[in-house]
Amino acid sequence: MVAVAKPSAPSATHWAVETAELTRRYGTARALNRLDLTIPWDQRLAILGPNGAGKTTLLRIVATLVRPTSGQITVGGLALPGQAAAVRRHIGLVSHQTFLYEELTARENLLFYGRLYRVANPRERADLLLERVGLTERADDRVRTFSRGLQQRLALARAVVHDPSILLLDEPDTGLDVAGLDLLSRLAVDESGRRRTVLLTTHDLQRAIALSDRVVVLANGVVILDRAAERVDTVMLDRAIRGESFAGKETS
Amino acid sequence: MNGWLGQVSALLWKDLLTELRTRELLGGMALFAFLVLLTFNFAFDLRIDNVGSVAPGILWVAFSFAGILGLGRSFVQEKDRGAMDGLLVAPVDRAAIYLAKFLGNLFFMLVVEAIALPVFTMFFNFGIATPALALVIFLGTAGFAAVGTLFAAMAANTRARDVMLPLLVFPICVPVIIASVAATSLVIDGGTLTNHLGWLEMLAAFDLIFGILCFVVFEFVVEE
Amino acid sequence: MNVRTLPLPKERQETRGGTLDWLDWLLAAVCAIGFVVALYAAFVYAPTEAVQGDVQRIFYFHVSLAWLAYLAFFVVFLGSVVYLWKRSEWWDTVARCSAEIGVVLTTLVLITGSLWGRPIWGTWWTWDARLTTTLILWAIYVVYLMLRAYSSDRMRGARYGAILGIIGFADVPIVQMSVVWWRTLHPQPVIEEGALPPQMLIAFMISLVVFTVFYVFLMRVRVRIEWLKEEIAQLQESEG
Numbered sequence: 001m002v003a004v005a006k007p008s009a010p011s012a013t014h015w016a017v018e019t020a021e022l023t024r025r026y027g028t029a030r031a032l033n034r035l036d037l038t039i040p041w042d043q044r045l046a047i048l049g050p051n052g053a054g055k056t057t058l059l060r061i062v063a064t065l066v067r068p069t070s071g072q073i074t075v076g077g078l079a080l081p082g083q084a085a086a087v088r089r090h091i092g093l094v095s096h097q098t099f100l101y102e103e104l105t106a107r108e109n110l111l112f113y114g115r116l117y118r119v120a121n122p123r124e125r126a127d128l129l130l131e132r133v134g135l136t137e138r139a140d141d142r143v144r145t146f147s148r149g150l151q152q153r154l155a156l157a158r159a160v161v162h163d164p165s166i167l168l169l170d171e172p173d174t175g176l177d178v179a180g181l182d183l184l185s186r187l188a189v190d191e192s193g194r195r196r197t198v199l200l201t202t203h204d205l206q207r208a209i210a211l212s213d214r215v216v217v218l219a220n221g222v223v224i225l226d227r228a229a230e231r232v233d234t235v236m237l238d239r240a241i242r243g244e245s246f247a248g249k250e251t252s
Numbered sequence: 253m254n255g256w257l258g259q260v261s262a263l264l265w266k267d268l269l270t271e272l273r274t275r276e277l278l279g280g281m282a283l284f285a286f287l288v289l290l291t292f293n294f295a296f297d298l299r300i301d302n303v304g305s306v307a308p309g310i311l312w313v314a315f316s317f318a319g320i321l322g323l324g325r326s327f328v329q330e331k332d333r334g335a336m337d338g339l340l341v342a343p344v345d346r347a348a349i350y351l352a353k354f355l356g357n358l359f360f361m362l363v364v365e366a367i368a369l370p371v372f373t374m375f376f377n378f379g380i381a382t383p384a385l386a387l388v389i390f391l392g393t394a395g396f397a398a399v400g401t402l403f404a405a406m407a408a409n410t411r412a413r414d415v416m417l418p419l420l421v422f423p424i425c426v427p428v429i430i431a432s433v434a435a436t437s438l439v440i441d442g443g444t445l446t447n448h449l450g451w452l453e454m455l456a457a458f459d460l461i462f463g464i465l466c467f468v469v470f471e472f473v474v475e476e
Numbered sequence: 477m478n479v480r481t482l483p484l485p486k487e488r489q490e491t492r493g494g495t496l497d498w499l500d501w502l503l504a505a506v507c508a509i510g511f512v513v514a515l516y517a518a519f520v521y522a523p524t525e526a527v528q529g530d531v532q533r534i535f536y537f538h539v540s541l542a543w544l545a546y547l548a549f550f551v552v553f554l555g556s557v558v559y560l561w562k563r564s565e566w567w568d569t570v571a572r573c574s575a576e577i578g579v580v581l582t583t584l585v586l587i588t589g590s591l592w593g594r595p596i597w598g599t600w601w602t603w604d605a606r607l608t609t610t611l612i613l614w615a616i617y618v619v620y621l622m623l624r625a626y627s628s629d630r631m632r633g634a635r636y637g638a639i640l641g642i643i644g645f646a647d648v649p650i651v652q653m654s655v656v657w658w659r660t661l662h663p664q665p666v667i668e669e670g671a672l673p674p675q676m677l678i679a680f681m682i683s684l685v686v687f688t689v690f691y692v693f694l695m696r697v698r699v700r701i702e703w704l705k706e707e708i709a710q711l712q713e714s715e716g
Contacts, residue, residue: 026629026631027629027630027631027709028709028710028712060476063341064340064341065337065340065341065476066476067475067476085343085345086343088341088342088343089343091341093337093338093341095334095337097334097335097337099334099335099337099338100335101266101270101329101335103269103270103273103274104266104269104270104273108269112262112265112266113338113342115258115259115261115262116259116262116263116339116342116344117342117343118255118258118259118343142273158338399643402639402643406623406636406639409627409628409632409636410623410626410627410628410636411626411627411628412626416622416623416626419619419622420619420623420640423612423615423616423619423644424616424643424644424647426612426651426654426655427647427650427651427653427654430654430655430657430658431654434657434658434661450657451657454650454653454654454657457650458650461646461650462643462646462647465642465643465646466643469639469642469643472560472635472638472639473635473636473639475635476632
């Protein structure tokens with residue numbers, strides 16, 4: 001096993017993510033409207049909702065890409081946006097855009113991100129990850145020649161190059177092939193075997209229930225359903241997303 | 253290697269490697285510079301006896317127009333494939349991103365200028381290359397690239413981005429153009445370095461002031 | 477939703493006369509009287525200049541407008557800095573309105589400069605140092621307005637505008653210096669200004685003061701209009 005420069009473990013006394021009255025406005029529209037949410041460490045949370053509900057906005061705020069308009073949010077005890085730079089070492093993002101450079105090879109992409117994240121021994125880390133995601137034979141091919149599924153696999157590897165404790169997945173199932181999905185669940189565990197905290201947004205209700213411990217449904221920037229995954233089913237979720245009434249609302 | 257510089261060099265390496273593989277940027281810029289010089293040849297050919305009087309202007313027009321082309325492309329790669337998010341989500345100082353882009357742009361512009369200069373000499377039958385000229389070209393290009401890199405990032409996020417970039421860059425870079433052309437013409441007239449020291453100082457001052465200003469302000473361009 | 481059917485909040489109902497309050501009316505009155513006084517001072521009170529004749533009288537307005545334009549752009553700079561620091565939309569509105577007014581003032585400076593130069597030097601334009609610098613200033617702030625118009629959303633437009641506002645203003649002294657040096661290389665027709673005798677000085681000061689009051693008046697009204705537009709948009713959003 002290659003030694004990785006893992007960032008110091010975040011404090012155990014804080015939540016992984018905690019928001020209070022989190023609001024984000026775009027012009028006059030509110031993507032998030034005084035949202036309160038707490039996410040404990042090691043939890044896998046699926047965030048569902050209709051388009052425009054605020055799922056991606058929430059994820060992007062946690063990813064430090066978007067500043068909140070008002071309210072508070074802390075990630076690993078670090079407040080955003082003030083301590084965004086420190087937060088970035090602990091998060092990995094997978095989006096439907098791959099963030100890969102098509103003229104570079106798979107190995108070069110991982111090498112680049114490894115150096116960007118100041119990983120110790122980026123070359124060895126790259127080789128290890130290529131093996132993990134099953135891309136060793138194609139390591140020296142340009143990403144331009146990869147299929148969509150392969151690119152998403154490489155994107156997953158890229159997201160964990162620095163062994164983050166929090167993994168953010170924005171609609172990861174689009175474009176992933178079957179092997180990739182299996183990979184997704186395997187990469188949800190970090191180098192020391194500990195579970196990563198995972199936030200994922202998706203439209204696929206079954207996958208949401210299968211991959212997560214807890215399910216949250218957002219609509220108009222607020223939480224309308226928040227339950228353990230074993231206590232929901234696709235029918236209930238579908239109704240909630242469509243704005244129809246569903247059986248009660250409890251937090252897990 | 254120092255972490256911060258390591259990140260800058262990783263970013264720079266990525267851009268240079270990409271360009272090496274596609275060669276679309278340098279090729280396009282060099283060709284464009286060549287065409288500008290060609291056009292000037294027809295624009296002036298029948299009426300100008302003294303090439304030396306218009307040479308500095310022609311040269312810097314060719315440099316700046318080709319430069320704008322290159323600057324316009326510098327953030328397209330990140331913008332089109334959303335890769336900018338990939339950079340922003342990483343623990344990288346935004347200023348480091350700026351520095352890497354600036355160095356890349358500076359490098360590409362200097363390469364194109366090195367190609368354009370002999371072409372100019374050939375077209376206009378006018379020898380112009382001296383070490384003093386190299387210094388002027390370097391300082392002038394650096395100022396242009398410093399401002400241009402910042403505005404390229406900005407323009408990439410606006411509508412009509414190809415129009416906005418030259419509109420942003422040229423008015424702000426007027427001092428660079430004035431000083432570079434003036435210094436270049438002094439060099440052609442066979443002066444020593446001391447003759448055009450004042451203009452060089454102005455270029456250096458511009459480079460320093462705006463280099464630092466753009467370096468500091470860049471993070472406000474890329475944040476959301 | 478039709479804006480006209482929005483019920484006016486109670487406070488607004490008391491100022492149904494429009495968007496102007498008592499201070500605005502006072503400033504407007506001062507300007508109205510002031511302009512008359514300034515015109516008189518410039519065209520009647522001030523003596524005729526020996527060399528240039530009556531054409532020189534345009535100087536009082538030309539230079540006053542120039543000072544105001546610089547003031548307007550300084551306000552843009554100030555608003556830009558405070559906006560980036562505090563993210564206050566009010567300061568951004570101030571910057572934007574000042575840029576608009578500044579562009580108008582600068583256009584007037586260029587026109588009056590042109591009108592002045594024509595009878596004296598026979599050309600509509602002269603690459604005099606100040607005129608050239610003003611022209612570049614004009615270009616920078618027109619681009620500022622375009623940048624804001626072409627930005628995809630308001631917050632981004634505010635941020636980008638603020639950056640350009642800061643860089644543009646920092647550029648002005650350097651532009652000035654480079655243009656002045658450049659002009660010494662190629663002497664051009666110059667718009668002369670010698671020392672001013674007291675009567676001319678008074679006429680100039682009157683003009684300057686009136687234009688300053690006018691600028692303040694315009695800013696107050698303009699910023700308030702923009703602010704109301706913003707409020708209406710927010711009300712519409714929460715209603716709809």
